[in-house]
Amino acid sequence: MTTADENELLVHTGPGTPGGNLMRRYWHPVALSEELPPGGAPLPIRVLSEDLVLFRDEAGRPGLLHRACPHRCADLSYGRLEDGGLRCLYHGWLFDVAGNCLEQPGEPAGSTYKDEVRAVAYPCHEVGGLIFAYMGGGAAPEMPEYEFLNVGEAHRYVHRSDLECNYLQSLEGNIDPVHLSYLHRPHKRADARAVPGSDDKSADMYYAEDRAPRLDLEHTEYGIRIFSVRNSGPENQYVRVTNFIMPNSAAIVGQEGRVNEGYAVHWHVPIDDTHNMRFDLVINRVNPIDKVKYRSREANLYGPDGKEERRARNRYFQDREAMKTENFTGMGRSFNVHDAFASESQGPVHDRTREHLATSDRIIVQARRQLIEGIEAVQDGREPLGVIRDPDKRDRSELVVMSQVVPRTLDYKDAWKSMVPRQSAAE
Numbered sequence: 001m002t003t004a005d006e007n008e009l010l011v012h013t014g015p016g017t018p019g020g021n022l023m024r025r026y027w028h029p030v031a032l033s034e035e036l037p038p039g040g041a042p043l044p045i046r047v048l049s050e051d052l053v054l055f056r057d058e059a060g061r062p063g064l065l066h067r068a069c070p071h072r073c074a075d076l077s078y079g080r081l082e083d084g085g086l087r088c089l090y091h092g093w094l095f096d097v098a099g100n101c102l103e104q105p106g107e108p109a110g111s112t113y114k115d116e117v118r119a120v121a122y123p124c125h126e127v128g129g130l131i132f133a134y135m136g137g138g139a140a141p142e143m144p145e146y147e148f149l150n151v152g153e154a155h156r157y158v159h160r161s162d163l164e165c166n167y168l169q170s171l172e173g174n175i176d177p178v179h180l181s182y183l184h185r186p187h188k189r190a191d192a193r194a195v196p197g198s199d200d201k202s203a204d205m206y207y208a209e210d211r212a213p214r215l216d217l218e219h220t221e222y223g224i225r226i227f228s229v230r231n232s233g234p235e236n237q238y239v240r241v242t243n244f245i246m247p248n249s250a251a252i253v254g255q256e257g258r259v260n261e262g263y264a265v266h267w268h269v270p271i272d273d274t275h276n277m278r279f280d281l282v283i284n285r286v287n288p289i290d291k292v293k294y295r296s297r298e299a300n301l302y303g304p305d306g307k308e309e310r311r312a313r314n315r316y317f318q319d320r321e322a323m324k325t326e327n328f329t330g331m332g333r334s335f336n337v338h339d340a341f342a343s344e345s346q347g348p349v350h351d352r353t354r355e356h357l358a359t360s361d362r363i364i365v366q367a368r369r370q371l372i373e374g375i376e377a378v379q380d381g382r383e384p385l386g387v388i389r390d391p392d393k394r395d396r397s398e399l400v401v402m403s404q405v406v407p408r409t410l411d412y413k414d415a416w417k418s419m420v421p422r423q424s425a426a427e
């Protein structure tokens with residue numbers, strides 16, 4: 001079980017908290033690139049309980065500063081983008097993406113006071129259609145070489161949504177293979193794609209037929225490789241390989257292209273302790289992604305009137321009739337909505353001491369343990385798991401996602417190595 005003390009460590013990510021200190025050792029996405037087009041308005045954002053402004057200077061470089069101007073704390077997100085930085089509206093002080101104060105036009109000629117003032121600035125890095133920030137002190141670590149960040153623009157789709165609960169309970173849904181047999185279950189075959197090695201069966205047919213998968217795991221240099229194994233006749237078994245990536249993302253099977261052409265990543269970044277941003281990255285390394293299809297899928301986030309989003313305040317527009325005819329939840333077809341219900345209904349900050357953890361929660365328990373070990377590592381002055389300091393160790397090609405039927409004679413822990421072609425980035 002998770003104790004009250006452990007839960008306290010896990011859920012708080014504000015400045016100075018042990019969990020916040022862990023989070024601040026890693027790069028996190030803070031916005032989609034498309035949210036900040038060249039010349040676009042600065043974005044007021046909140047990340048890890050800090051109020052920030054994200055902006056792009058005239059050279060196109062993203063910058064992330066504390067939102068309160070260092071002078072007398074007016075909101076910099078209202079500022080003007082000009083002269084190589086962001087200019088505060090109140091008295092015209094000008095800051096660049098590194099936090100340098102370039103101008104203080106109200107000060108006497110010859111004043112050097114601007115050289116003594118800095119805005120708190122966090123390094124940014126743009127890759128994979130996302131703007132990442134490093135909010136820890138000292139030099140930023142290396143950015144891991146994830147396939148999902150490095151496929152070409154045509155091979156990826158990115159989407160952001162916000163959830164009204166602590167990041168960890170949202171994250172935990174992604175590393176919980178058992179819920180696929182319930183929460184997302186359609187009443188009819190919904191996925192036309194046959195699982196490789198199967199007799200024209202789709203993944204949702206396996207979830208429906210075997211609702212108690214065997215779970216297994218391996219500890220890796222990035223987190224946890226998760227195996228969920230379901231029955232597929234006397235000779236075979238259906239194996240899914242998914243991943244927990246320290247400290248707040250997961251790579252899972254997803255619904256893109258033919259099975260095993262790509263996968264999905266869900267990255268849950270704390271806004272504060274009771275809200276998180278969910279970044280969805282979908283990749284297909286073989287074929288370009290049909291983005292029109294994904295944009296139209298976003299319509300599934302909305303209720304029957306097509307206007308109001310399915311949220312807790314409207315009970316996700318749950319329809320009892322649809323529970324009989326369409327799917328398990330009666331909340332429409334979007335997995336994102338089902339996931340939002342599951343994590344938001346646990347409360348703004350889930351109290352894990354109320355749980356009754358079972359065999360099927362094995363992966364969740366291990367992930368919490370890894371996070372607590374990470375917190376302890378930071379407290380001891382060590383690097384937590386997955387932080388890369390050596391540029392030669394950025395490779396993350398061992399992060400593989402798989403959905404496949406394999407013979408029972410084959411050790412499923414090796415199956416992903418031999419049966420999946422090396423997943424390498426499409427150009």
Ligand code: FES
Nearest residue numbers: 069071072088091
């Ligand atoms: S408060 Fe920003 S320049 Fe004075």
Ligand SMILES: [Fe+2]
Nearest residue numbers: 173184335339
């Ligand atoms: Fe889910």
